[in-house]
């Protein structure tokens with residue numbers, strides 16, 4: 022049966038690519054109200070496609086800003102599981118236009134890649150799902166499982182209204198598990214299971230000294246220099262072995278198992294030295310760089326400033342110094358608690374002669390991780406391998422995907438991240454593209470996967 | 478005899494104030510070529526005055542920019558010492574004009590103060606010397622000692638051409654000691670001997686990590702954060718007791734004697750907490766704030782920057798971090814050597830994973846200090862006390878006066894700083910003024926002083 026479905030995709034490849042081109046030609050930029058009409062057109066495109074396929078309850082749900090498209094296929098029966106499919110049809114702005122080699126909203130294929138804004142993030146991947154549904158329905162008359170489709174138009178502006186909708190209409194969107202295709206593989210053609218994301222917290226603090234910048238000749242020796250005080254405070258946060266030295270920071274963090282270390286070892290890692298130009302990597306003591314980036318918490322200074330920043334010399338004692346900090350967290354760390362530990366640590370380490378002013382970052386995210394041995398995951402790995410002809414690797418990632426935390430918080434269901442992007446896709450940048458290999462083999466992966474998970 | 482001279486000053490006070498007004502009315506702003514003609518007029522004013530008094534060899538010496546006025550009185554005989562009197566007739570720009578309560582180049586007396594650009598810095602103080610010479614010559618027919626007058630027009634733009642002239646015509650300007658009246662007293666009406674100035678050196682360093690800002694989620698844990706590395710490096714420069722922890726920094730620094738500590742204690746010090754808004758002073762361990770500001774070396778961060786400085790959060794690892802450092806030095810510290818020690822210290826403390834780029838500040842200055850018990854100094858103190866009716870205090874200052882180092886380097890003669898400005902004079906700011914009390918009692922001080930030092 023699966024072969025029929027895949028054959029259908031092969032036979033209709035040109036038609037699908039043309040239809041995808043129509044989708045990508047709509048400049049559905051969510052940040053800019055000048056594109057409000059385009060955003061609506063893109064929503065309509067998705068809803069029309071679902072209607073064509075015979076989905077029920079298809080709806081362009083209005084929000085305070087951009088609509089969310091819903092549709093469901095519940096004909097697989099009670100014994101089949103229900104999946105919530107999440108994606109987004111809005112895109113990042115395309116400027117600066119002059120840096121694009123072809124027009125961002127006139128899709129063009131070059132060297133096996135489809136160039137267009139949204140080709141990878143996320144219209145291309147949303148379209149793959151719809152085309153696979155089409156293939157199943159046209160060849161088998163139904164889908165292997167029940168599907169609830171949720172495609173929003175506000176992902177690139179922070180999913181402002183998504184939480185409210187999912188929370189208020191919990192029943193409507195409820196499912197046995199969720200699938201999100203809005204991420205990537207570690208390398209082109211390398212099947213990748215993303216089974217963990219890091220959480221996030223942060224704050225900004227300002228060390229305050231004199232009420233104005235002072236002449237260093239007159240006041241140097243009487244007045245604590247806020248920039249030096251800040252340096253001392255910052256140096257107490259992390260030691261030179263990259264171990265965070267904030268009390269309680271690692272509490273509840275589960276030690277990496279040898280199984281996981283093995284999984285991480287098998288990921289074809291980026292050559293950090295080569296790609297970033299650093300002299301050498303400096304991971305946390307006792308861990309490899311891959312282990313630290315994927316699976317250990319981090320604390321970074323994102324920016325700092327104090328006093329005179331111009332050319333040459335200005336002999337002042339600055340009146341203040343500011344640092345911005347963020348942490349990437351792992352399962353076991355509560356973002357709010359970590360933020361509180363940081364605040365306590367900072368306040369405890371303020372030297373005499375200065376005061377501190379702390380601004381807590383309001384956004385935070387909990388880390389996400391599924392058991393890599395969960396059947397929904399191992400089946401995904403198997404489907405990937407079958408389609409791409411290559412062993413699947415398992416990765417965790419340092420970033421966060423806010424919608425993952427959102428779905429987990431509201432529904433507490435397994436979330437499977439089936440991403441087909443590649444590191445060369447240039448998301449959010451000029452010349453965004455998506456490999457046609459990902460398009461073809463990604464759809465095959467989805468065909469296998471829906472078949473694999475058809476029974477509860 | 479001295480009484481006669483002082484009487485002359487009293488009798489001619491109005492005439493002198495009028496003449497000073499003429500001098501102050503010339504907008505001799507040296508930074509702005511639109512005032513080139515005014516600068517020349519001010520030079521001419523000084524030269525004319527010297528000619529009127531019968532000085533010989535009076536000359537408006539042309540330089541690459543603004544002229545220097547020279548004149549000498551060598552009729553005091555071979556047994557009398559020769560003093561080199563330095564001052565400057567150029568002034569800072571007066572803008573923003575709208576912040577002045579009266580016009581900057583239309584002198585006005587209000588509440589016992591003469592308001593005008595240059596009233597304190599330095600035309601007012603230069604004029605006092607000329608008026609005192611007039612009083613001596615008109616009443617006694619000569620001056621008590623031989624005088625070489627050197628009034629430049631480039632002080633406010635860094636004395637660009639002074640070094641070359643003094644160096645090339647060494648004989649012409651040579652003297653037994655120098656007097657400079659271009660500084661102030663610690664308080665209005667408080668006779669002050671400024672017997673020490675600090676030296677100066679500095680550098681800027683940049684900690685370099687990745688070749689571009691990196692996503693903290695993807696690279697955090699593999700890449701050393703340059704801002705954090707910089708914080709660690711900075712924290713090794715000075716401890717929380719405000720002791721500089723750079724090897725060799727204090728080598729050669731003479732310990733404060735109990736005599737000097739007594740002198741410093743007697744200075745009516747600024748209430749640093751009140752005037753700067755800090756919670757408390759934090760001087761070097763073992764010293765008071767006054768001792769540290771006046772007589773101990775300091776190291777300050779003048780500015781630093783790294784990464785994101787805007788509103789909110791940007792989760793990057795910055796590609797670099799930069800800090801600007803300067804030191805104020807005391808006698809016994811060689812600025813070049815201190816700079817070298819700093820460079821060595823920084824290079825030694827660079828952690829793995831980043832590199833460092835150091836820019837040495839080209840300007841430096843050696844500290845200056847005269848023995849407070851030198852007769853030229855004690856006589857100055859006595860003259861001050863006699864004129865102001867108050868015990869003289871002895872201070873050292875954290876700043877540098879470049880011309881002091883210049884004269885010391887070329888001539889290696891004692892330099893006496895006879896300043897009559899006050900902390901309220903607003904030098905270089907709108908509403909510059911000079912107390913008439915300083916005008917009157919300062920001239921009396923000069924009358925006493927020239928009489929005191931008349932014999933070698």
Ligand SMILES: [Zn+2]
Pocket residue numbers: 109142143176203
């Ligand atoms: Zn996306």
Ligand SMILES: [Zn+2]
Pocket residue numbers: 565598599632659
């Ligand atoms: Zn001056």
